Amino acid sequence: MMNHTGRLMAAAVLTLGFVLQGEARKTSVPQPLPYGQVSLGSHSDLLWRVEKNLQRLEEEKYWPQNVFLTEEQSGDWPGDTEGRTILALTLDAQASGRSPRYLDEIIRRVQPHLNEKGYMGTLHPGIAHEQQLSGNGWMLRGLCEYYMWKKDEGVRKVISSIVRNLFLPLTDKFAVYPIAPEDRVQGQGAESGNIVASRDGWALSTDVGCVFIGMEGLIHAYAILGDPDLKAPIETLIGRFLQVDLTGIKAQTHATLTACRGLLRYAELTGNRHLVQEAEARFRLYVENGMTENCENYNWFDRFDTWTEPCAIMDSYMLAVQLWQQTQKPEYLEWAELIYYNAICHTQRHNGGFGCDNCPGKAAGTMRLAVSAPEAHWCCTMRGGEGLSSAVHYTCFAAGKEVWMPFYHWGKYAAPVAKGVLGLEVEGNYPYGHPFANRVEVKVNSNSAGKVTLRLAAPSWMQDVRLSLNGMEVQARVEHGFVSLRRTFVQGDRLTLDFNLPVRVQAPLNAANTDARWRRVFAGPLMLGYDGKENVSLPDHPEWERGGETEWFVKGTGIKLTPVCHPCDSKVWEGTGYSKQILF
Numbered sequence: 001m002m003n004h005t006g007r008l009m010a011a012a013v014l015t016l017g018f019v020l021q022g023e024a025r026k027t028s029v030p031q032p033l034p035y036g037q038v039s040l041g042s043h044s045d046l047l048w049r050v051e052k053n054l055q056r057l058e059e060e061k062y063w064p065q066n067v068f069l070t071e072e073q074s075g076d077w078p079g080d081t082e083g084r085t086i087l088a089l090t091l092d093a094q095a096s097g098r099s100p101r102y103l104d105e106i107i108r109r110v111q112p113h114l115n116e117k118g119y120m121g122t123l124h125p126g127i128a129h130e131q132q133l134s135g136n137g138w139m140l141r142g143l144c145e146y147y148m149w150k151k152d153e154g155v156r157k158v159i160s161s162i163v164r165n166l167f168l169p170l171t172d173k174f175a176v177y178p179i180a181p182e183d184r185v186q187g188q189g190a191e192s193g194n195i196v197a198s199r200d201g202w203a204l205s206t207d208v209g210c211v212f213i214g215m216e217g218l219i220h221a222y223a224i225l226g227d228p229d230l231k232a233p234i235e236t237l238i239g240r241f242l243q244v245d246l247t248g249i250k251a252q253t254h255a256t257l258t259a260c261r262g263l264l265r266y267a268e269l270t271g272n273r274h275l276v277q278e279a280e281a282r283f284r285l286y287v288e289n290g291m292t293e294n295c296e297n298y299n300w301f302d303r304f305d306t307w308t309e310p311c312a313i314m315d316s317y318m319l320a321v322q323l324w325q326q327t328q329k330p331e332y333l334e335w336a337e338l339i340y341y342n343a344i345c346h347t348q349r350h351n352g353g354f355g356c357d358n359c360p361g362k363a364a365g366t367m368r369l370a371v372s373a374p375e376a377h378w379c380c381t382m383r384g385g386e387g388l389s390s391a392v393h394y395t396c397f398a399a400g401k402e403v404w405m406p407f408y409h410w411g412k413y414a415a416p417v418a419k420g421v422l423g424l425e426v427e428g429n430y431p432y433g434h435p436f437a438n439r440v441e442v443k444v445n446s447n448s449a450g451k452v453t454l455r456l457a458a459p460s461w462m463q464d465v466r467l468s469l470n471g472m473e474v475q476a477r478v479e480h481g482f483v484s485l486r487r488t489f490v491q492g493d494r495l496t497l498d499f500n501l502p503v504r505v506q507a508p509l510n511a512a513n514t515d516a517r518w519r520r521v522f523a524g525p526l527m528l529g530y531d532g533k534e535n536v537s538l539p540d541h542p543e544w545e546r547g548g549e550t551e552w553f554v555k556g557t558g559i560k561l562t563p564v565c566h567p568c569d570s571k572v573w574e575g576t577g578y579s580k581q582i583l584f
Contacts, residue, residue, distance in 0.1 A: 029268070029325045030397035030404055033415060035094035038395055040411035043427070045567070046395075047096065047411075049348060050388045052568060054092040054100065056352030056381060057085065064105040068113045071121060075192050077131050078121025081378060082110070083138030083217075088385025090145045095389035107146060110139075110158060118161025128173040129203045131195060134210040134255075136162050137217030144220040156224065163221045167214070167233050174236040176200050177211055179244045184208055186250065189300070191307065191356060191373055193252075208300065209255035212241050216262035223269055234266065242278055246285060247301045253290040254297070256282060257315035264322045276326045283319060287335070291316070292359050293508055293520060294369060294527050294564050294582055295335075296343040304363035304513040307372040310354040310380035313343045314387030321394050324406070330481025333406050334459050334525075336394075340407075341431065341565045342527040344387055349374060350570040353381035360583055361513035367535055367583035369564065374574040396424070402453045404482065408440050420449030422489065431524040432549045432563075433501050444493040452489065455482035456497055461504065461524050468496040503528070503544045503552060508583065518583045521552075521561060528552055528561035529580040538584045 040047035060066065067085050071078055089103040115123060120139055121132045140162055147155045178184065178199050185196045189206030197204045215237040222230045241259050244251060260279040267275035289301050296308035297316060317339040324332035346369070347354050356373040360366055375381060397404040398415040403422055405413075408430045415422045428440035442456065458465050458478045467476035467483050470493060476483050483497065501524035508514035519538065521528040530536055536559050543555040552561045564582060571578045 052352030080135035084382035086142030091389035133214035137214035140217030212259035254312035354384035
């Protein structure tokens with residue numbers, strides 16, 4: 001019987017000719033509010049996390065004189081550190097509303113560090129260097145975001161030189177990128193990958209598939225430049241990616257998820273819905289074979305004895321939200337929220353950076369979540385900036401005369417609706433709630449758009465949902481993950497969403513790496529775990545009592561569970577003895 005990956009490959013072969021033909025009609029999708037129209041409040045945990053990350057990225061390691069690395073210093077990843085740093089600072093700045101101290105100087109130093117062809121790294125005549133393409137992909141992403149923010153024409157010229165002089169000449173080689181499992185070195189790789197083999201004119205990395213990170217940067221550049229010459233390398237790379245047996249080749253999950261975000265970007269540029277379907281299929285495969293029990297990631301598909309990587313976690317979060325944008329399927333928002341609270345908020349460290357964790361399960365021989373690397377300062381700390389800033393960007397969406405609040409974060413929002421603006425202010429105690437009350441309040445500060453539809457998130461774990469307008473209960477029917485109200489809102493209107501977040505016990509995600517008897521525990525989107533040194537077992541049918549805001553007790557046992565999500569706790573670090581039981 002053909003496995004899931006085999007079906008993906010077959011579908012790719014059958015649809016490839018159609019997928020890459022012409023440009024289809026563009027369709028309207030919900031769009032996130034511009035950063036300038038989102039103002040998170042002082043009570044916002046998300047804003048606090050963005051600010052901590054920005055502070056980390058202004059420490060000495062990320063000063064302009066330290067960011068530009070030799071190829072030896074970078075481990076043969078030219079442009080990688082530089083591009084990720086520019087990307088993080090650019091987005092953190094917009095999300096926090098504060099200008100970074102050193103970003104402009106870093107940008108000024110880019111041009112002198114390019115080679116004679118206008119891209120990062122040494123020249124490799126006749127060779128496609130996978131890590132160089134990946135690193136320059138991050139340089140493209142960073143420069144593209146900076147250009148979109150500042151409209152710096154000098155930066156636009158660098159974007160053009162990278163794509164025209166590095167990517168465009170390699171178009172033919174992209175078609176023969178080695179994707180057969182026997183063509184790749186198996187079972188190798190560390191938290192920072194390295195070149196491990198040469199084949200068919202390619203220098204290949206242990207980060208299997210990282211060339212497709214370069215593809216995502218190339219697509220972003222195409223969105224800015226509009227250069228029709230770039231369609232050939234883009235579509236050649238997309239075609240090759242769709243042929244990859246991701247589990248067979250044991251592709252890096254980070255590279256795969258980044259590539260899928262590239263598919264969605266290209267789908268939005270061209271209106272080609274087949275690429276959305278391809279991204280959906282690969283996200284499902286990732287959930288089944290690449291996601292850990294607390295929604296982090298296995299570093300490679302089907303290599304369960306490895307570690308997690310916040311770079312991939314950020315990609316999975318962003319991809320989930322972007323899939324919701326394209327499909328309106330509520331399960332993607334639920335995945336995004338589970339990833340945010342249990343993966344992103346666990347891997348952010350006390351210094352604002354991001355580190356790697358272990359992968360609890362049979363392969364690792366543990367039911368406990370623990371630190372693998374205290375901080376991946378060379379990559380994940382910067383990508384964490386993109387992930388957190390994206391979370392700010394994704395707090396509110398608008399299209400036509402509709403506004404969506406898919407996640408609840410304290411703040412003020414100015415949603416462009418039709419030819420007007422709907423001004424909203426959100427506060428509440430979600431997702432921690434309170435032993436006696438769970439509530440989100442949305443106040444209307446202004447409305448110049450007339451009659452609009454406001455959609456408030458009501459994920460499946462919200463029970464007994466009740467919606468009130470100015471103190472009077474109104475019908476609260478949950479459809480597609482939202483409670484909706486259409487009216488001509490006026491200044492001072494107040495919507496109140498009350499609900500319950502009962503504890504639920506669920507089976508593990510990955511059947512191959514867990515025991516069928518094991519269970520996981522959640523309250524709303526929050527995964528709960530046990531901090532005690534010795535593992536505990538739960539009753540067959542546990543009853544629950546609330547303690548404080550972050551405490552759930554198993555009735556009659558004395559067992560206290562607390563969220564995996566933590567406020568950048570210093571104990572989640574190397575050498576502290578930290579671990580948390582998350583499988584029971």
